[in-house]
Amino acid sequence: MKKCLTCNANYASTASNCSVCGGAPEMQGSMPLYAPALAQEGGGFKASYFAELAHLEADNFWFRARNRLIVWALEKYYSGFQSLLEIGCGTGYVLSSIAQAFPRARLQGAELFVAGLDFAAARQPTIDFMQMDARQIPFVDEFDVIGAFDVLEHIEEDELVLKQMHAALKARGIILLTVPQHTWLWSPVDNYACHVRRYSAQELHRKVEGAGFEVLRSTSFVSSLLPAMWVSRFAQKKSLKEIDATAEFRISPWLNRMLEKILGLEIRMIRHGINFPLGGSRLVVARKK
Numbered sequence: 001m002k003k004c005l006t007c008n009a010n011y012a013s014t015a016s017n018c019s020v021c022g023g024a025p026e027m028q029g030s031m032p033l034y035a036p037a038l039a040q041e042g043g044g045f046k047a048s049y050f051a052e053l054a055h056l057e058a059d060n061f062w063f064r065a066r067n068r069l070i071v072w073a074l075e076k077y078y079s080g081f082q083s084l085l086e087i088g089c090g091t092g093y094v095l096s097s098i099a100q101a102f103p104r105a106r107l108q109g110a111e112l113f114v115a116g117l118d119f120a121a122a123r124q125p126t127i128d129f130m131q132m133d134a135r136q137i138p139f140v141d142e143f144d145v146i147g148a149f150d151v152l153e154h155i156e157e158d159e160l161v162l163k164q165m166h167a168a169l170k171a172r173g174i175i176l177l178t179v180p181q182h183t184w185l186w187s188p189v190d191n192y193a194c195h196v197r198r199y200s201a202q203e204l205h206r207k208v209e210g211a212g213f214e215v216l217r218s219t220s221f222v223s224s225l226l227p228a229m230w231v232s233r234f235a236q237k238k239s240l241k242e243i244d245a246t247a248e249f250r251i252s253p254w255l256n257r258m259l260e261k262i263l264g265l266e267i268r269m270i271r272h273g274i275n276f277p278l279g280g281s282r283l284v285v286a287r288k289k
């Protein structure tokens, strides 16, 4: 069901207007804007970064490996899902992999910034996109799966977002989260990326469970590259005044291939049930109780 952000009533997902107050989101072409006041520069991210990102992510080992991990987690924990909402879908790169792996699922992408959605809609014309504030999700009891991949760390009110995700999920629905991990890895790169925090496993579990979920799986990843990451970021802390946060993405093709192979091995171990304690990122799969 949709939830009216004007009067809080629930109404049919297929209706365009609230059945109680008649309210409807502003539209930009076929795209609903549920939080139009924040659509350009809503905070937590630099809208200009999307152009750069769209260019980098398709070839980059980290984005490619993360997609493999996400698709694997969907297959493992909810292979028969019919509907999925991705919060903070950015340029739609993750959704494009999900659409390939699950061609029959109904996919929706939500993003605060219209700039990201323009890339996303151009890339995936079959997926529905909307502009939305994750702190006010205009759905109740609607999705089998909600994903937020490297999104929560941008939002001050992460617990509120988790509760909103809980409400928007159907009974027994699952969330898939990835977040940057370890406070001691905090560096200027995090500042540049507008991160509010890096998580510990304990903090994320506490917040996820506090929102009404049961954790099904939790593991670090990018574990094998942790020493290299630490060196790279520690060096930056010391020497760089001007941060070049995308430098980690602009690496030579052979190194990119090698790193993707290393992360591929890691994913294979995760598939076999290994949970890594340490790593640059953390994946959590949790089910609505």
Ligand SMILES: [Zn+2]
Pocket: 004, 005, 006, 007, 008, 009, 018, 019, 020, 021, 022, 023
């Ligand atoms: Zn209403």
